[in-house]
Amino acid sequence: MSDSENMGFLLISEGGDGLGLALRLKAEGHKTSMWIRDPMLEGRGEGLVEKGNAPDFTPVVIADCTGSGALLDTYRDADALTFGGSQIADKLESDRKYASSIMKECGIKQPQAKSFNSWEDASHFVESQDDSTRLVFKPEGHHSGNLPSYVSYDRTDMLHMLEHYKTIIGEAEAEFILQEFISGTCISSEGWFSKDHFIKPFNHTFERKQFLNDDLGPSGGCTGNVVWACLEDECPLCENLLRLEDFLTEVSYNGPIDINSVVSKVGEAYALEFTPRFGYDAFPTFLYGLFDGSFGEFVWDCARGAAGDTMPLRKGYAAGVRISTPPWPSEDFESKKGLPIGNLRFKDLERFYPYEVSLQEDNFITSGGVGIIGVAVGYSENSIDEAFEEAYKLCKKIRLPDMQYRTDLAEQFKSDLRRVSRYLTLNV
Numbered sequence: 570m571s572d573s574e575n576m577g578f579l580l581i582s583e584g585g586d587g588l589g590l591a592l593r594l595k596a597e598g599h600k601t602s603m604w605i606r607d608p609m610l611e612g613r614g615e616g617l618v619e620k621g622n623a624p625d626f627t628p629v630v631i632a633d634c635t636g637s638g639a640l641l642d643t644y645r646d647a648d649a650l651t652f653g654g655s656q657i658a659d660k661l662e663s664d665r666k667y668a669s670s671i672m673k674e675c676g677i678k679q680p681q682a683k684s685f686n687s688w689e690d691a692s693h694f695v696e697s698q699d700d701s702t703r704l705v706f707k708p709e710g711h712h713s714g715n716l717p718s719y720v721s722y723d724r725t726d727m728l729h730m731l732e733h734y735k736t737i738i739g740e741a742e743a744e745f746i747l748q749e750f751i752s753g754t755c756i757s758s759e760g761w762f763s764k765d766h767f768i769k770p771f772n773h774t775f776e777r778k779q780f781l782n783d784d785l786g787p788s789g790g791c792t793g794n795v796v797w798a799c800l801e802d803e804c805p806l807c808e809n810l811l812r813l814e815d816f817l818t819e820v821s822y823n824g825p826i827d828i829n830s831v832v833s834k835v836g837e838a839y840a841l842e843f844t845p846r847f848g849y850d851a852f853p854t855f856l857y858g859l860f861d862g863s864f865g866e867f868v869w870d871c872a873r874g875a876a877g878d879t880m881p882l883r884k885g886y887a888a889g890v891r892i893s894t895p896p897w898p899s900e901d902f903e904s905k906k907g908l909p910i911g912n913l914r915f916k917d918l919e920r921f922y923p924y925e926v927s928l929q930e931d932n933f934i935t936s937g938g939v940g941i942i943g944v945a946v947g948y949s950e951n952s953i954d955e956a957f958e959e960a961y962k963l964c965k966k967i968r969l970p971d972m973q974y975r976t977d978l979a980e981q982f983k984s985d986l987r988r989v990s991r992y993l994t995l996n997v
Contacts, residue, residue, distance in 0.1 A: 861883045894935065
C-alpha cells in the first residue's frame with residue numbers, strides 16, 4: 570500500500586475473533602486498530618494490538634464476524650473502504666428462509682425442509698413420518714446461532730427433542746425448521762468475492778465440531794479443521810458457488826462466502842447453509858497455513874474493487890487444532906483470566922492464531938472469556954498427516970493449565986477426504 574502512507578485497517582469485532590488477523594496485518598507493516606464490542610471479551614489482545622474505534626489514520630474497515638452489517642453499510646454509505654460484513658451477509662446467515670430462497674433462485678440443490686411456528690404442528694408433522702425417518706432441527710429467529718441444530722436418530726427421538734426445545738424456547742417464540750437428513754459427508758466450500766467476480770482458486774474445508782475424540786461430547790462450533798485449495802477443472806461444489814455470482818454482484822458483496830454442503834454416497838451435493846464471513850476456525854487455518862502473500866494488500870485491493878482474478882494460495886493442506894481451557898465448550902461460565910501460556914514465543918504467532926490471549930510484561934497470558942485460547946496451525950504440501958504433525962508439535966510445546974484439544978483429527982479428515990473424493994470422483 571505504498572501509494573497511501575496513511576492507510577490502515579480497523580477491525581470491527583463482536584468478540585475479538587479477528588485478533589490473529591490484526592496481528593497478521595500488523596506484522597505485514599500495516600497500521601492496525603481493533604474495536605471489540607463485547608465488554609466481556611474486550612481484554613483479548615491487550616498489549617498486542619492497538620484498541621479503539623477512532624484510529625488516527627484512514628482505515629479500511631473490516632468486519633470479522635456476523636452482526637455488524639448495519640454498521641459496515643453505514644461506513645459504505647459514507648464512502649469508506651470496507652471489506653466483509655453487510656446487512657445482506659447477516660441475513661444470509663441468520664435468516665434460513667431467506668438463505669434458502671437465494672439458493673433456490675440460483676439453482677442450488679437443498680434438502681427438503683419445512684418451517685414451523687407451532688410446536689403442535691411440528692409434532693403432528695413428525696408423527697406423520699415413518700418410524701425410521703431422521704430429521705434435523707434448526708432454530709430460527711434470534712435463537713439461530715445461539716442454539717445448536719440437532720440431528721435425530723428416528724421419529725421418536727425428534728418428538729422427544731421437540732418437547733425439550735419447547736422448554737428452552739417457549740411457546741410464544743417457536744420459530745424453527747425441520748429439514749430432511751441426508752446421509753453423507755459434510756464439506757464447506759468457500760470463494761472470495763470482490764464487487765463483481767470471484768477470486769480463484771476456491772477452497773474446501775472439513776471440520777469437526779464435537780469436543781471429544783471420535784466425535785463424542787458436546788458441539789463446540791469447531792474443534793479442528795483442514796483446508797485446501799481446489800485445483801479441480803470441474804468441481805460441483807465450486808460450481809454451486811459460481812451460481813451465486815449474479816446475486817453477489819447485484820448486492821455489491823465484498824468478502825468471503827462459504828456454502829456448507831453434505832455430499833451423499835451417490836455423489837449428490839446438497840447445500841445446507843451459508844457462512845458469509847470469516848469462518849471459525851477455517852479462516853485462521855486458511856490465513857496462517859494457505860495464504861501466501863500480503864493479506865493487507867489483498868484486502869485493500871478488494872475494498873477498492875481492484876482485485877485481480879487470482880489469490881496466492883499454496884498447494885497442499887493446512888491443518889488447524891483448537892486449543893481451549895475449561896469451561897469451554899460450555900459458554901455459560903467465564904474462563905480463568907491471567908493463566909500463563911508457557912513456551913509460546915512471538916515467532917510462534919506465525920502459526921498460532923490467538924483468540925483469548927493478551928501480553929503482560931512480555932509474557933503471554935489468557936485474557937479471559939469462555940476458554941477458546943487459539944488455533945495451532947500446520948501446513949504440508951504433501952499430506953494431511955504431515956500438516957497435523959506440524960500443528961500438534963505446537964500444541965505439545967505450549968504449557969497451559971487444563972489445556973484441551975482433540976488428538977484424532979488427522980485420521981478423521983483423511984477418512985472424510987477419501988469418501989468425498991470417491992463420491993465426487995475428485996483427484997485429490
